Amino acid sequence: MSDEARVLPGQGSDHPYLRSALSHCLLMAASFVMLYPILWMLAGSLRPAEDLFGGGASLIPSQVTVNAYPQGWFGLQVNFGHFFLNSLLISSLATLGNVFAASLAAYAFARLKFFGRNFWFALMLGTLMLPYHVTLIPQYVLFLNLGWINTWLPLIVPKYFAVDAFFIFLMVQFFRGIPRELDEAAQMDGCSPWRIYYKIILPLSLPVLATAAIFSFIWTWEDFFGPLIYVSDMNLYTVQLGLRSFVDSSGTSSWNELFAMSVLSLIPIFLIFLFFQRLLIEGIATTGMKR
Amino acid sequence: MSVSERSAAATGTGESAMLARSFRGAVRRNAPGYVFLAPWLIGFLCLTLGPALVSLYLSFTDFDLLQAPNFVGMQNYVRMATADPKFIAAMRVTFLYVILSVPLKLAFALAVAMMLNRGLTGLPIYRAVFYLPSLLGASVAIAVLWRQLFAADGMINSVLAVFGIEGPSWISNPRYSLYTLVVLSVWQFGSPMIIFLAGLRQIPTDMYEAASLDGASSSRQFWKITLPLLSPVIFFNFVIQTIEAFKAFTPAFIVSGGTGGPINSTLFYTLYLYQEAFGNFRMGYASALAWVLVIIIAIFTAFSFLSTRYWVHYDE
Numbered sequence: 071m072s073d074e075a076r077v078l079p080g081q082g083s084d085h086p087y088l089r090s091a092l093s094h095c096l097l098m099a100a101s102f103v104m105l106y107p108i109l110w111m112l113a114g115s116l117r118p119a120e121d122l123f124g125g126g127a128s129l130i131p132s133q134v135t136v137n138a139y140p141q142g143w144f145g146l147q148v149n150f151g152h153f154f155l156n157s158l159l160i161s162s163l164a165t166l167g168n169v170f171a172a173s174l175a176a177y178a179f180a181r182l183k184f185f186g187r188n189f190w191f192a193l194m195l196g197t198l199m200l201p202y203h204v205t206l207i208p209q210y211v212l213f214l215n216l217g218w219i220n221t222w223l224p225l226i227v228p229k230y231f232a233v234d235a236f237f238i239f240l241m242v243q244f245f246r247g248i249p250r251e252l253d254e255a256a257q258m259d260g261c262s263p264w265r266i267y268y269k270i271i272l273p274l275s276l277p278v279l280a281t282a283a284i285f286s287f288i289w290t291w292e293d294f295f296g297p298l299i300y301v302s303d304m305n306l307y308t309v310q311l312g313l314r315s316f317v318d319s320s321g322t323s324s325w326n327e328l329f330a331m332s333v334l335s336l337i338p339i340f341l342i343f344l345f346f347q348r349l350l351i352e353g354i355a356t357t358g359m360k361r
Numbered sequence: 362m363s364v365s366e367r368s369a370a371a372t373g374t375g376e377s378a379m380l381a382r383s384f385r386g387a388v389r390r391n392a393p394g395y396v397f398l399a400p401w402l403i404g405f406l407c408l409t410l411g412p413a414l415v416s417l418y419l420s421f422t423d424f425d426l427l428q429a430p431n432f433v434g435m436q437n438y439v440r441m442a443t444a445d446p447k448f449i450a451a452m453r454v455t456f457l458y459v460i461l462s463v464p465l466k467l468a469f470a471l472a473v474a475m476m477l478n479r480g481l482t483g484l485p486i487y488r489a490v491f492y493l494p495s496l497l498g499a500s501v502a503i504a505v506l507w508r509q510l511f512a513a514d515g516m517i518n519s520v521l522a523v524f525g526i527e528g529p530s531w532i533s534n535p536r537y538s539l540y541t542l543v544v545l546s547v548w549q550f551g552s553p554m555i556i557f558l559a560g561l562r563q564i565p566t567d568m569y570e571a572a573s574l575d576g577a578s579s580s581r582q583f584w585k586i587t588l589p590l591l592s593p594v595i596f597f598n599f600v601i602q603t604i605e606a607f608k609a610f611t612p613a614f615i616v617s618g619g620t621g622g623p624i625n626s627t628l629f630y631t632l633y634l635y636q637e638a639f640g641n642f643r644m645g646y647a648s649a650l651a652w653v654l655v656i657i658i659a660i661f662t663a664f665s666f667l668s669t670r671y672w673v674h675y676d677e
Contacts, residue, residue, distance in 0.1 A: 093476055094483075100473065101490040104548070108497070110516050111506045128519075175401035184394025185387070190402070197409055201608055201658060203634055203651040207419060207644050208412035211426070231404025238401065263393040292500040294611045299639060313501040314615065317508075325509060332502035343496055347489055350496070354552050355559035 108336075115139070115330035139334075142327030146315055148304045150331055153312035158338075160222050160308060161290040167229035168237055168286040169279055175232050176241030177267050181253060197235045210299065224300045225293070229286075237282045240353070244278035245271060281353035284346050288339055309335045420649035425642050437649035448650070450625040451633040454539060458629065459606040462546035467598055470550040474557035475587070488555065495551035503545070504615035508532055511541040532616060535626035542612050542627060553598040560594035561587070592673040600665050604658055610635070630654060 109129055115138050117131040143150045178184070179191050213224045232238055252274075253266045261269070272279070294310045301307060307315070313335060316328050343350065395402070420437055422430035441448045473491060477484055497503055510516045513530035521528040531537045564587065572582050588595075613621065613629040621628030621636070634654070638647035 090479070090481060093479065093481055097473075097476060097481070097487050101487060104490060104494060107506055107510055107516070107548075108493075110510070111502075114509070171400040171404070174397045174399075178394050178397035178401075182394040182397060184391040184398075187394065190398065190405075193405065193410075194401070197405070199604065199658065199662060200409070200413070201604075201651070201654055203608075203631060204416055204655050205409055205412035206416070206651065207424075207638060207648050208415035209408060210638075211415075211644075212407075212412070214426075228404065228408050230400060231408060232401040233404045233408050263397070267397070288496065289499075294499075294501055294614070295635075298614075299635075310501040313505060317505060317615065318618070328505060329509075332505050335500060335502045336497055339497055339500070340493075343489075343493060351488065351492065351555055354555045 138326040138330040142330040157308040164229045164290040165286040171232035172237035180245035416648040422645040424645040455630040470553035478561040492551035495549045498549040504612045535624040
């Protein structure tokens with residue numbers, strides 16, 4: 071009886087140790103299955119081209135070579151270094167815009183009193199659910215008329231207008247948790263809203279700003295649809311578009327090079343994941359992000 | 362001018378002065394809010410609301426990007442419903458994808474979250490490993506990888522060959538190609554799993570203790586405690602993942618080389634929309650497709666919210 075009383079959620083077993091060992095076995099097996107495809111791609115990128123289909127499912131290449139990396143890097147008319155630089159620039163500029171514009175709007179919604187605040191807030195939440203396809207074609211026509219097609223502007227400029235309401239929502243939640251006494255005291259001392267925003271709210275919100283920045287960067291880095299529609303000059307390609315051209319141009323003949331470039335394209339995300347894992351997981355757990 | 366007239370004029374100017382003052386006061390009170398809101402507001406009006414209304418109008422036209430749009434009434438919507446087998450195929454594929462991938466993904470997410478919630482050592486490591494595919498999954502690299510995994514001579518068939526099974530060419534066989542994308546989606550169960558984990562932490566352990574004291578089996582505890590108390594989180598994950606599944610694009614595009622093939626078997630709704638808009642330049646028709654997607658998502662969301670009273674338990 072007393073044994074059972076200490077049982078944790080879902081643990082109805084008489085043999086807690088056995089059960090925990092069993093759980094570990096199961097979870098380790100599951101982890102292996104989850105990571106296997108990625109490891110297989112990594113192994114594939116280290117295989118010689120002749121080893122084309124001989125490798126099968128094994129993770130250990132019969133012969134390790136890094137030739138696929140330089141070959142893939144220079145495999146298209148424009149080298150991948152160019153694509154990486156483009157992606158890095160676009161993602162950084164987009165991230166800056168997202169964090170800046172979203173934090174301004176979030177501060178207004180969370181802290182300032184103005185006529186129509188609840189109305190605009192409701193509309194902002196409404197846009198969270200709206201699929202972007204519905205604005206796609208008029209936006210395309212707008213950018214076409216502005217002469218922005220085949221530039222990066224359609225990928226960057228909208229972020230400076232906080233079009234991704236998700237980040238506003240994320241920040242509003244956080245700003246609301248900052249004690250109001252702080253800005254009320256500052257207001258008594260004659261601080262303007264602008265000063266309160268950048269002297270009090272922003273410094274206290276570094277975790278949420280970092281979370282927004284990280285997700286913004288990753289989503290822009292992985293974005294395929296935007297560049298696909300707006301960018302056609304290969305010199306302006308992002309990494310994702312470069313990979314797609316690689317698929318089209320090589321078919322299945324040089325898949326080790328394709329894998330090598332795919333591995334490289336994931337490295338920035340993987341590094342962010344390694345260093346900012348806690349922020350990513352907390353961001354998802356507290357606000358429920360889609361991915 | 363009589364005294365009364367003069368006093369009336371005085372009050373008049375007094376009133377207008379007061380009005381002017383209160384107007385200035387209103388401006389002073391509201392200005393900071395609108396200054397901070399300005400970037401979003403401009404973006405909302407010019408990049409979201411405006412374009413959404415324009416696309417609603419375009420959906421009733423034959424706009425082709427080159428010539429001015431002509432109003433054609435309901436023609437686009439009628440064509441969709443009656444004369445477009447590709448639209449029907451795209452709907453079929455998309456609904457099948459949503460119906461298969463979302464419940465499977467959530468089931469995996471919940472099962473693994475429950476295992477991780479038992480206070481096992483190494484939780485952060487497992488959590489990280491299971492979350493990684495969610496983070497990487499949207500990129501072209503993973504779609505490329507999936508194409509190779511399920512190719513005729515890919516990894517999956519090599520594994521099957523070990524057991525003496527000769528697997529088909531999953532990607533190029535219309536019977537199986539969609540299922541490879543379902544597997545790809547289920548593989549990314551990490552982010553709903555993290556949300557489930559956060560939800561499971563909120564359930565007080567003494568409820569389980571009391572239930573065990575009363576002799577409730579663990580499956581009974583699952584149905585009577587875990588599921589009801591987790592239902593708001595399940596609801597949230599369900600809505601978000603379903604909407605995301607309706608919007609899926611990249612994997613189908615890469616796996617099928619942009620065609621939605623073989624034989625339209627991976628023709629996701631968004632992929633068809635893309636083909637119509639940017640392949641055939643039927644911008645009016647594509648706008649109508651976009652609005653049908655909005656309506657589908659709106660109906661789905663409304664029904665989900667209506668259903669909550671039957672199965673979602675909120676704290677009173």
